[in-house]
Amino acid sequence: MTNSLSKSQPTNWRKMFWDAVVYAMLIVGSLMFLLPLVFALTSSFKTNGQIMEIPPRWIPDPFHWQNYPEALTYIPFGRFMLNTMIIAVGAITGNLLSCTIIAYGFARLKAPGKNFLFMLMLSTMMLVEPVRIIPIYIEFSKLGWVDTFLPMIVPAFFGSPFYIFLLRQFFMGIPQELEDAAFIDGANRLQILWMIIVPNAKPALAAVAIFNFQGVWNDFLYPLVFLHKQTNYTIALGLSFFRSTYSVQWGYLMAASVVALLPMVIIFFLAQKTFIEGISFSGIKG
Amino acid sequence: MPNQADQPAPFWNIQRKEALAFYLCIAPWLIGFILFYLGPVIASLYFSFTEWDLLSPPKFIGMDNYVKIFTRDPLFLQSLKVTLIYTFTYVPLDLVLGLLIALLLNRQIRGIGLFRTIFYLPSVLTGVAYVVMWMWIFNPQVGLINTLLKYVGIQGPRWLLDPKYALWALVLMSVFQVGRSMVIYLAGLQDVPKELHEAASIDGANSWERFWKITLPLLTPSILFNLIFGMIMTFQSFTNVYIATNGGPLDSTLFYVLYLYQKAFAFFEMGYASALAWILFLMVLVLTIIIFRTSGKWVFYRSETD
Numbered sequence: 001m002t003n004s005l006s007k008s009q010p011t012n013w014r015k016m017f018w019d020a021v022v023y024a025m026l027i028v029g030s031l032m033f034l035l036p037l038v039f040a041l042t043s044s045f046k047t048n049g050q051i052m053e054i055p056p057r058w059i060p061d062p063f064h065w066q067n068y069p070e071a072l073t074y075i076p077f078g079r080f081m082l083n084t085m086i087i088a089v090g091a092i093t094g095n096l097l098s099c100t101i102i103a104y105g106f107a108r109l110k111a112p113g114k115n116f117l118f119m120l121m122l123s124t125m126m127l128v129e130p131v132r133i134i135p136i137y138i139e140f141s142k143l144g145w146v147d148t149f150l151p152m153i154v155p156a157f158f159g160s161p162f163y164i165f166l167l168r169q170f171f172m173g174i175p176q177e178l179e180d181a182a183f184i185d186g187a188n189r190l191q192i193l194w195m196i197i198v199p200n201a202k203p204a205l206a207a208v209a210i211f212n213f214q215g216v217w218n219d220f221l222y223p224l225v226f227l228h229k230q231t232n233y234t235i236a237l238g239l240s241f242f243r244s245t246y247s248v249q250w251g252y253l254m255a256a257s258v259v260a261l262l263p264m265v266i267i268f269f270l271a272q273k274t275f276i277e278g279i280s281f282s283g284i285k286g
Numbered sequence: 287m288p289n290q291a292d293q294p295a296p297f298w299n300i301q302r303k304e305a306l307a308f309y310l311c312i313a314p315w316l317i318g319f320i321l322f323y324l325g326p327v328i329a330s331l332y333f334s335f336t337e338w339d340l341l342s343p344p345k346f347i348g349m350d351n352y353v354k355i356f357t358r359d360p361l362f363l364q365s366l367k368v369t370l371i372y373t374f375t376y377v378p379l380d381l382v383l384g385l386l387i388a389l390l391l392n393r394q395i396r397g398i399g400l401f402r403t404i405f406y407l408p409s410v411l412t413g414v415a416y417v418v419m420w421m422w423i424f425n426p427q428v429g430l431i432n433t434l435l436k437y438v439g440i441q442g443p444r445w446l447l448d449p450k451y452a453l454w455a456l457v458l459m460s461v462f463q464v465g466r467s468m469v470i471y472l473a474g475l476q477d478v479p480k481e482l483h484e485a486a487s488i489d490g491a492n493s494w495e496r497f498w499k500i501t502l503p504l505l506t507p508s509i510l511f512n513l514i515f516g517m518i519m520t521f522q523s524f525t526n527v528y529i530a531t532n533g534g535p536l537d538s539t540l541f542y543v544l545y546l547y548q549k550a551f552a553f554f555e556m557g558y559a560s561a562l563a564w565i566l567f568l569m570v571l572v573l574t575i576i577i578f579r580t581s582g583k584w585v586f587y588r589s590e591t592d
Contacts, residue, residue, distance in 0.1 A: 158314045158319075
C-alpha cells in the first residue's frame with residue numbers, strides 16, 4: 001500500500017471528530033427515513049378509536065391485530081395478490097426470454113446499423129409514457145384485451161429497453177474466449193447463449209427479474225386503464241379502490257398498505273445487493 | 287475472429303451470417319418498437335389533429351385542439367404551472383440531497399451497510415401503498431408530521447387538504463425517495479480514484495477543496511443522469527397525485543399527466559388528450575436536448591484526462 005503518509009496524532013483526532021459528526025447525521029437521517037414506516041406500521045395495530053387519540057400513542061395499547069384479517073377479507077385481497085402474481089410471472093418470463101436474446105445480439109454480434117439501432121433503443125427510454133398510452137389503449141381494446149392481463153404481459157415478450165441495456169452491459173463483460181471455445185466445438189449461437197452466456201449472467205438476470213417484479217407490483221397506470229372488473233384488479237388498483245371506499249378507516253387502510261408493501265420490503269432485504277449495486281454493473285453513470 | 291474457414295466465399299459469408307444472426311436476435315425488439323413505440327407515437331400525432339370520443343370515428347379538425355389548448359384552456363395552464371413548480375423544486379432538492387447523503391454514505395465506517403439500506407428502503411416502496419401511507423402521515427389532526435410539529439409548538443397546516451400546501455406535501459413525500467438518485471451517486475463515487483485525493487492532499491488541498499476540484503467534477507456524469515431522469519420522471523408524475531389528491535384541492539395539484547388522463551379516460555376526449563400528450567412529449571424532448579447540449583460545458587468525463 002502507498003499509505004506512507006504517517007498519520008499524525010492531530011489528524012486522527014480530526015478523523016474521529018468527523019466520523020462522530022457523520023454518525024450523528026446518519027442516525028438522525030435514518031430515524032427520519034424510518035419514522036414514516038414505523039408510524040404506518042403502529043397505526044395498523046390500532047382501532048379506529050385508538051388511531052384518533054390526541055396525542056397519538058407511539059406503541060398501540062392494546063395491540064389491535066384484527067385490522068389485518070378484517071381489512072384483508074373486506075376486499076378480495078388474495079385475489080388481487082394472485083392477479084398481480086400472474087402478471088408478474090408473465091411479464092418476467094417475457095422479459096427474461098426476449099431481453100436475453102436481444103441483449104446478446106447487441107453485445108456480441110456485428111452488423112451494419114447496429115449502433116444506430118442501439119441508440120434508438122436507448123432513446124426510447126426517454127420517451128414520455130403518456131404519449132403512448134392512448135394509441136396503445138386503442139390498439140389493445142381493438143384486440144379485445146381490455147379486462148385481461150395481456151396488455152401488461154404481452155409487450156414484455158418484445159423486450160424492455162432498460163433491461164436489454166442492463167443485460168447487454170453485463171454480457172459484454174463475459175470473456176469472449178469462453179464463446180470461441182464453444183464455437184470451435186461446433187456449438188451454434190443458441191447453444192452458446194444457453195450454455196455459456198446464461199449461466200455466467202445469473203446476477204444480471206436476477207436483477208432484471210427483481211426490477212421487473214418491482215415494476216409490475218407498483219404499476220398503476222396500465223392496470224387503471226385496462227382493468228375495470230374488480231375481480232381483475234391488481235394489488236395497487238385494489239388498494240386505490242379500497243382507499244376511496246373506506247377513506248376514514250385508517251386502521252384498515254394502514255393494515256392493507258403494510259401488506260401491500262411487505263413483498264417489496266422482503267425482496268429488498270433478500271436482494272439488497274442487486275438494488276444497491278445493480279446500478280453499478282449496468283454502467284449507468286452518464 | 288472465430289472460425290477462419292478457407293473454403294471459397296459463398297454469399298452467406300461469415301459477416302453476412304453474423305449480421306443475419308444479429309437481426310434475428312433483435313427482431314423481437316424491432317417488432318415491439320414498431321408496435322408499441324413508433325406506431326403509437328405517430329398515431330398519437332394523428333389523433334391530436336382530430337376530435338374523437340371513441341364512439342364515432344375520429345374527425346379531422348386540423349390545429350383546433352392545439353389552438354384551444356394554447357388560447358382557451360385555463361386548466362392546461364394550471365396543470366403546466368403545477369408540473370413546472372413541482373419539477374423545479376423536486377429535481378434540485380433530489381439532486382442536492384441525494385449527493386449529500388451519498389457523500390455521507392461513502393465513508394468507510396462501521397455499520398454503513400445498514401445506513402445505506404435504511405436510506406434506500408423508501409425508494410423501493412413506490413406506488414399506491416406508499417402514497418396511502420403518506421396520506422395518513424399528513425393527517426391534520428393525528429398524522430405524524432403535525433404531531434411532531436405540535437411537540438415543538440407549531441400548529442401544522444392541513445397539508446393535502448389545503449391548496450397552499452398540497453403541492454409541497456407531494457414534494458416532501460417524494461423527497462423521501464431520494465435513495466434512487468443516491469445509489470447513482472454512490473456508484474459514481476466508487477469510481478473516483480483514491481490516488482487523485484491522495485495526490486491533492488500531499489499538495490496541501492483540504493477536504494473542501496478536494497470536494498470541489500476532484501469529487502464534484504468526476505460526479506458530473508451522475509448529476510447529468512439524475513437531472514435528466516428526474517426531470518423526465520417528474521413531468522410524468524401521475525400515481526402519487528391521482529391517489530393523494532386527484533388534482534385537488536381547487537386544482538392546486540392538477541399535474542399535467544393527471545389532466546391528460548382525465549381528458550382521455552374520464553371525458554373520452556381522445557384527440558384533445560393526444561394533443562396534450564404531444565405537447566408534453568415535445569417539451570420534454572426540447573428540455574432534454576437543451577440539457578445535453580449544455581452538458582458539454584459542465585459535464586466532465588474521466589476519459590478526457592486519460
